[in-house]
Amino acid sequence: MLKKLIRLNLDDMGLVLGVVGGLFLLIHVGTAVILHFFFESEHSSLMISGTVLPITSAIVILMISLGHTLAAYTMAVKFSQTRRRALGLTLGLVGFEALCSMGLAALLALLERAVAPRFWMWLTGADGLSIGQGGHSFLLTAGDNPLLVEDFSLDWWWFPLLAVAAMVLGLIIGAIILRFGRRGGWTLWCIWMICCFAPQILPWDAHWFTFPWQYMVTLGGIFALACLAWSVWYLLHAPIKN
Numbered sequence: 001m002l003k004k005l006i007r008l009n010l011d012d013m014g015l016v017l018g019v020v021g022g023l024f025l026l027i028h029v030g031t032a033v034i035l036h037f038f039f040e041s042e043h044s045s046l047m048i049s050g051t052v053l054p055i056t057s058a059i060v061i062l063m064i065s066l067g068h069t070l071a072a073y074t075m076a077v078k079f080s081q082t083r084r085r086a087l088g089l090t091l092g093l094v095g096f097e098a099l100c101s102m103g104l105a106a107l108l109a110l111l112e113r114a115v116a117p118r119f120w121m122w123l124t125g126a127d128g129l130s131i132g133q134g135g136h137s138f139l140l141t142a143g144d145n146p147l148l149v150e151d152f153s154l155d156w157w158w159f160p161l162l163a164v165a166a167m168v169l170g171l172i173i174g175a176i177i178l179r180f181g182r183r184g185g186w187t188l189w190c191i192w193m194i195c196c197f198a199p200q201i202l203p204w205d206a207h208w209f210t211f212p213w214q215y216m217v218t219l220g221g222i223f224a225l226a227c228l229a230w231s232v233w234y235l236l237h238a239p240i241k242n
Contacts, residue, residue: 001085002092005072009093012064016101019060020053024108027052028116035123043124043147049112050153053105058162061098065170068094069235070177077240087235094167102163109153117149168228175231178238 027049035045068090076086117129128146133153176184
């Protein structure tokens, strides 16, 4: 049944893979143009696919997780699937598409690391290569006209973490919208606006948090698990109108 559901949603792969792949091409075409026409004397470049692509993939996964929770899950229930089975199929579909999207992001980040610096050396005519990361520079090949490449890639564990977090967040948002409708959607939008603008408006200098960041992460994790548990419970009992 899951294979059939994946085949029925193959059109989503255009979004799942196209956004990540298209952004990778855009980044490197732009970088090549800048290096060729604007950096004739000073040779330096940035490797950012290892940061930009997983974040972009997480946004895509959030969108498909939300969309499938609102559409695929409810459709499966309407077609006489049990709520438990419908939720399992929906999570399986989202997991497959998340694996494809984040997997492509990881592969393209590795491709950039393996190929891009040498290509940039050829493009700029540099005869040496130095990789900078975390404020430190590592000389790979010496030369009179070296190319400095700053690496801003995330650690490998960020890729699965972002994928799972996006899936969970999409599921939670979908459950809230199914339960509360427009009120839930507007409430989430207001919360998002508060998170965006509150740090700039509130006087944090006068009321600074003294809690260690480990406590904040722990509290955030507990809150997220509670929201996930409620979302799963509600979806297993949600009234779906035919």
